[in-house]
Amino acid sequence: MDSTEATPRRGRPGYDQSSMLEVIVQVFTDHGYDASSLGMISTRLGLSKSAVYHHFASKAEMLEIALERALGALEQVFDEAERGGNGAGAAGAAGAGSDAVGQIREIVRAAVLVACEQQPYLILLLRLHGNSDVELRALERRRALTARLRAIFERARNEGALRDDLDPGLAARFTFGLVNSLVEWYRPDGPETPEALAEAVLSYVRSGLRVNEVADFR
Amino acid sequence: MDSTEATPRRGRPGYDQSSMLEVIVQVFTDHGYDASSLGMISTRLGLSKSAVYHHFASKAEMLEIALERALGALEQVFDEAERGGNGAGAAGAAGAGSDAVGQIREIVRAAVLVACEQQPYLILLLRLHGNSDVELRALERRRALTARLRAIFERARNEGALRDDLDPGLAARFTFGLVNSLVEWYRPDGPETPEALAEAVLSYVRSGLRVNEVADFR
Secondary structure (H helix, E strand, O other), X not given: OOOOOOOOOOOOOOOOXXXXXXXXXXXXXXXXXXXXXXXXXXXXXXXXXXXXXXXXXXXXXXXXXXXXXXXXXXXXXXXXXXXXXXXXXXXXXXXXXXXXXXXXXXXXXXXXXXXXXXXXXHHHHHOOOOOOHHHHHHHXXXXXXXXXXXXXXXXXXXXXXXXXXXXXXXXXXXXXXXXXXXXXXXXXXXXOOHHHHHHHHHHHHHHOOOOOOOOOOO | OOOOOOOOOOOOOOOOHXXXXXXXXXXXXXXXXXOOOHHHHHHHHOOOHHHHHHHOOOHHHHHHHHHHHHHHHHHHXXXXXXXOXXXXXXXXXXXXXXXXXXXXXXXXXXXXXXXXXXXXXXXXXXXXXXXXXXXXXXXXXXHHHHHHHHHHHHHHHHOOOOOOOOOHHHHHHHHHHHHHHHHHOOOOOOOOOHHHXXXXXXXXXXXXXOOOOOOOOO
């Protein structure tokens, strides 16, 4: 993890693995993983290939570590919601996950935060082609998350807390699709904070676009 | 753009431009556009490179024609909704687009059908990296569609037909994000018809997950 190697090019700051990964993931996203070469990566980093190899054994390892950021964070979201607390101390946090709808709420809220905070890594995950073992394993973990969400939606429906005219599997896919799509346009310097976005998504997911209970035209 | 009537059969089934495009887009999707070579494409088609060149001047032209399928179809969706009819003869089609909410309904419904029918071309569009003029022009057209949707959401809010506690820009992005995400998992041989999916999406977008007005536990 040390940032060794006097960096060429106008005294740019030394890299640790994490800051290198940010740049590398940008290369993957700009050109696609398959088309990204170590030459491109070392050029973008302004480092020699051997300096890059000092931190990563291979392109596959870079991808694996990057995907772990997205998948690990999402799996943690589910683990915490299913344990019944989000640790964030927000309203009704303790035990929020005890019922299925509370878990859905926690998962949606936390997944929006992950989408904002781990945006580049999620973009990478969402655009995988599945041409290597690392990619296939990541896609398998992604499918497992979808299955977990679907199971929670099914429980919510069984608890009578979800409308019964919408298939829980579809509802889960729609919800994940919406949350995932944030990474396509979210800007850290944009007008909405991740927390405000999470609230807006939750509100949309809960009630749709329908005019508020009492129609008002102000 | 001439529709060659009788495609001459060679040893293997004859390709016309359209059926070649299907295979080519699969190569683009499997490897990313940047990493897809003419060699890969001709191998996958089982044709010589010169046979491929008979139909397409370049890789960029293949991409351009493929993206036109997605973008042209989506632009048509907006054009028809804004003209106030969907031409599909469904319930309430005539004049459905006269108010903004009617237009949103038409656009969501028709965009779901496009997502299903033009799935491979939409996947391509949604994963563009923007490294060439063709890609940049397509991304510009995609942005224009988002702006059109946002404008309609703003009108709907001004007409008092959209809840006023959700930013119309966010609502438009959420809605497009949800619809676009269908291409990630829709299967033409899956259990849902495109029409049924469109209804489910409309219902979700309109009312969210909330239990029906009168809670029932059957």
